[in-house]
Amino acid sequence: MTATSSKVTRVIGYSALAFTALALLFGLVISGPEVNMRDSVRLLYVHVPSILTAYLCFGITLVGSVIYLRNRSTFWDLVAGSAAEVGTLYLAFALITGAVWGKPTWGTYWEWDPRLTSTAVMFIMYLGYLALRRMELPHEVRSRRAAVLGVVNIINVIVVHYSVQWWRGLHQGRTFGLDPQIRDMQYFSWFLGTVALGLIAAWLIIHRFRVGWLERQLDEIHLEEALVERRGEGV
Amino acid sequence: MVEDGFRKKADAAPIVELSGVISLIGRFPALAGLDLTINDGEIVVLRGPNGAGKTTLLRLCAGLAPLNDGVGRIMDLDLGDRVQRRRIRRQAGMLSQQTFLYDELTVEENLQFWATANRADPEAIEPVLDRLDLGRRLRTVKVSGLSTGQRRRASLAVMVCRRPKLWLLDEPHAGLDRAGRDFVDDLVGHAVRFGATVLIASHDVERAEELATRTVQMAGGRVLVDTNTRGESDRQEDLDAS
């Protein structure tokens, strides 16, 4: 098997595959269209799970960042970074599926709807976080700054969320409450999608963590070589 | 009495105590497992080719360069501890290629700012300015308009006002005229008499070794040769005499 997999990830991976197959089967074939949204309701079976998982990932980033600031361990730094990367990917999914859901439902790809707007801003914030993590800095400096940003980003998300909500609220924006008639089968499809995408996220985070870990190890190896070379200079 | 007590305590714990210290600049091991112990009141000259790690060693002692591995204690404070490192920074004084001055401000404004920032006595500035020939004409000149030597003198003035316990001088004689160099030497002697310890990285071997009580030869981020220029017994007599 590949170098970053283990027994645990294989179990997660195969169950993710199984649930994905089920989610596709139920989401695209077995469950029927909804009254108002017709077949575009099927997009919600990936859209909503994407958002939920993204939020969960950013929660992990927050926790990882806080713990990193307390104990300064490589482990938690990498956990925070891996979760943020996967979370950002999922947020991109949510934005894309939201847009293609909006076109048939609202008639436009983009609406200045509070949730959509704050999600877009949040997406850019985490792109910034990932950009900071890619900077050429000593590990401990980069990790510390990333951890600070990982915590502050959550505050930003809350502030942006409420201000945007208030903005549309005061402006009495068009209401998009379609009052969807979600039935059992649709609910179940959504549930399957959540489990599938959640398991996939877990698999991705673990693998991303291990890639990060390997990068660190490689860096250590280079450092040891550099040390030997450096010590040789004087002799 | 107080002096005696201070000496005893200092004898127990060296001012600089480094073992197996690794310090990285980016991913480059500038210090690659360095061991060095410096006692209170010593004047140590660091020698070595360019890139031997002298500047990084000074920065490490100032609490500025990272301690990536090994054990480092400066003035009996742990370099690896965030809070203690802050105290090390307060008590160390550094003269380096970077002069820590604001180009846009005048010599006087710079000195006032740094003196206040360092909680130094503003009265202490005047004599130092005069002594460094920065007193009359130059004090109202912007730092960007100074020559290299004048800049260094201004930087030195800031450091003197701080009254640090550990003096870290990176090429202190470079760019200075004869009078400036003499002044540096005077200052070093003066500082040691008042209980400071001095670490000098210098290419001006002759001048530096005249001052030094000890010479440390560095290469490849480590100490190669460590010699007492005056010998331990002389050193002890100096202490007893003072």
Place this chain on the structure above:
Amino acid sequence: MLRDAWLMAVKDLRIEFATRVVTGQILPFGALVLILFGFSISPDLTVVGTDRRSMLAQAAPGLFWVTVLLAALLALGRAFAVESADGNLDALKMAGLDPAGIFLGKVAAVAVQLLLLEVVLGLGAFLLYATPLHDPVMLLTTVILATAGITAAGTLYAALASGLRVRDTLVPLLVLPVLAPVLLAAGLATQAAVFGSADNGWLWTALLGVFALIYLAVGMLAFGLIMEES
């Protein structure tokens, strides 16, 4: 802490006074942006409504704050370039200045410069875009609170990117999304202040105040962590 903040702020303003970068370079830049907005949005278009107002006048509050944000980015870059030029950040650490004090000092200095910019740019927008002025007190409050928020969040993020070669490009990416609520609230409050529209201008200024307080607090707490090393 306040003593250190005062020291830093006075020093930064002295530097500005000596170099006139903000008044000589950033201010003309801001004016230019205002003029360019005028080109890009035809002033002839009128909005249909109770007031016959040109599109440009209608958009003026938003355009003004976008201009301020752009100018603020430049001012922040300048505030940190001053420290990194000759290793001065190291010297600040060795002086043992309180990180929270350094943060507040930087915020105060940038805020003063930004307020100056806003007054001039505001006059410019007032003249160029032919906007009315309904409630000067609300406008003043908005300007002050928004400035506090912009500089507090901006300084925090500029510090996160300090010492990086890509600082100039990373700071906008980091800080602009965070300032989105400020742009929103300041734009709407200004709209309410100049047009006297039905929007709850004071509520938006309250939001600006809350924003400023949050980021001042976060900045004071986080600045020490960011400054700890290199």
Place this chain on the structure above:
Amino acid sequence: MYWNFVAVGYVAVYGGVVAYALWLLARGRRLSSQVPEERRRFLD
């Protein structure tokens, strides 16, 4: 009409996941060939 949008959405999500996963696996494989066995224990 609805199905076109659904298709785009599903392809974007599951295609994106697969692309990212393949990239991760490839990167992991390449990195681990450079890291000796004993350093590949992922948890300390």
